[in-house]
Amino acid sequence: xxxxxxxxxxxxxxxxxxxxxxxxxxxxxxxxxxxxxxxxxxxxxxxxxxxxxxxxxxxxxxxxxxxxxxxxxxxxxxxxxxxxxxxxxxxxxxxxxxxxxxxxxxxxxxxxxxx
Amino acid sequence: xxxxxxxxxxxxxxxxxxxxxxxxxxxxxxxxxxxxxxxxxxxxxxxxxxxxxxxxxxxxxxxxxxxxxxxxxxxxxxxxxxxxxxxxxxxxxxxxxxxxxxxxxxxxxxxxx
Numbered sequence: 019x020x021x022x023x024x025x026x027x028x029x030x031x032x033x034x035x036x037x038x039x040x041x042x043x044x045x046x047x048x049x050x051x052x053x054x055x056x057x058x059x060x061x062x063x064x065x066x067x068x069x070x071x072x073x074x075x076x077x078x079x080x081x082x083x084x085x086x087x088x089x090x091x092x093x094x095x096x097x098x099x100x101x102x103x104x105x106x107x108x109x110x111x112x113x114x115x116x117x118x119x120x121x122x123x124x125x126x127x128x129x130x131x132x133x
Numbered sequence: 134x135x136x137x138x139x140x141x142x143x144x145x146x147x148x149x150x151x152x153x154x155x156x157x158x159x160x161x162x163x164x165x166x167x168x169x170x171x172x173x174x175x176x177x178x179x180x181x182x183x184x185x186x187x188x189x190x191x192x193x194x195x196x197x198x199x200x201x202x203x204x205x206x207x208x209x210x211x212x213x214x215x216x217x218x219x220x221x222x223x224x225x226x227x228x229x230x231x232x233x234x235x236x237x238x239x240x241x242x243x244x245x246x
Contacts, residue, residue, distance in 0.1 A: 050233055062237040112233050119233055123176040
């Protein structure tokens with residue numbers, strides 16, 4: 019069965035510093051990986067995805083993620099954090115069996131950017 | 134920009150009552166999903182729906198749950214006899230043909246008393 023793991027429940031970073039939110043995956047075959055963000059009382063917003071191609075994927079709001087096949091990781095990064103980036107971040111992998119393409123989510127990482 | 138919408142934003146019900154959660158997916162999308170998130174836990178897949186039938190469902194989606202697309206715009210999740218453990222945030226999502234990106238609604242918070 020496929021899965022993703024987010025080893026950190028909480029990440030704190032100072033505004034202006036680079037941020038990394040970690041994600042590792044376990045799938046058979048090539049993974050389809052996603053990052054979503056959830057602001058308080060809001061739904062999940064799509065940030066970026068990796069399907070194939072360049073290992074560095076750029077997404078919304080200045081975020082990017084690096085796919086590393088040897089380390090089975092897909093860490094989310096941003097060069098300079100903003101206070102408004104504070105939110106709950108979810109890594110997800112797409113199911114490769116069946117036609118529905120449902121997502122399996124990690125447990126989430128709460129990012130707090132301190133002013 | 135088109136969005137997935139969900140109503141109500143918060144539903145409070147008594148145990149054993151039926152609830153219907155409503156979603157309006159993005160208009161040209163063909164694949165629809167329900168997920169739930171129990172407080173403090175991860176987002177879990179419940180069911181997917183395509184071409185007026187269920188395409189996949191998880192173990193969570195038992196006989197108490199049903200989905201329907203009653204018209205060309207709404208997509209509903211019904212829980213026939215709610216239990217305390219059904220209390221969660223329920224998210225609807227949709228995607229179009231040929232893409233893997235799902236777009237999520239803001240969620241309905243269901244509280245079962």
